[in-house]
Amino acid sequence: MIIVLLGAPGAGKGTLAGAIKDELGVHHISTGDLIRAEIKGGTAIGLEIKSYVESGGLVPDEVVTRMIEGKVKATAADNKGYMFDGFPRTSAQASDLDKVLAANGLAVNFALYMEASVNVVLQRLTGRRVCRKCGALFHLTNMPSKKEGVCDSCGSELYQRTDDNTETIMKRMSVYNEQTKPIIDFYKAQGKLKTVNADTGADDVRKALIAILNGKKY
Secondary structure, three states: OEEEEEOOOOOOHHHHHHHHHHHHOOEEEEHHHHHHHHHHHOOHHHHHHHHHHHHOOOOOHHHHHHHHHHHHHHHHHHOOOEEEEOOOOOHHHHHHHHHHHHHOOOOOOEEEEEEOOHHHHHHHHHOEEEEOOOOOEEEOOOEOOOEOOEOOOOOOEEEOOOOOOHHHHHHHHHHHHHHHOHHHHHHHHOOOEEEEEOOOOHHHHHHHHHHHHOOOOO
């Protein structure tokens, strides 16, 4: 099973993938996680893409595709399948993903478009907090830590990402609307697009995905 998760920043792609990847038995390939690992590791690619991430812009297609291609090549033989989160983000990346998968005898089964409103996105992202050590996610309102500013998992400090502010989020939404929404038409033309209401709770979105996987009308 190969699923592409589509939706604006804050639509809940990472939350859904984290909740269901083990149940489906697939690799969760998060572009955001890959990029942050490169930045944290101080690699050449990491230094190159740091300015794009912090300003809310998109990392160049060829850089992201190269990272994804490496991940697929390294894991395709285990036949577990994939859930792509944050990739593709442009029509060119969507086309590149088809080529990368085809080269490994694979293809996307469907793309899940998680449709979320601007107000919900702003509420989710401005309240998001991340553990500085283990990367665990929390939210000031939706999923607060037991002790303010402290990770429940490892006890380390929680922080707000530099791009989780209203100004940068609105810029990211503008970039998304301009460059990423055309991917919806890309997968619609392939007959692979499924849409769910991402303004609802994470469990409702999860149930909707399970219904789609079970072939039920949603």
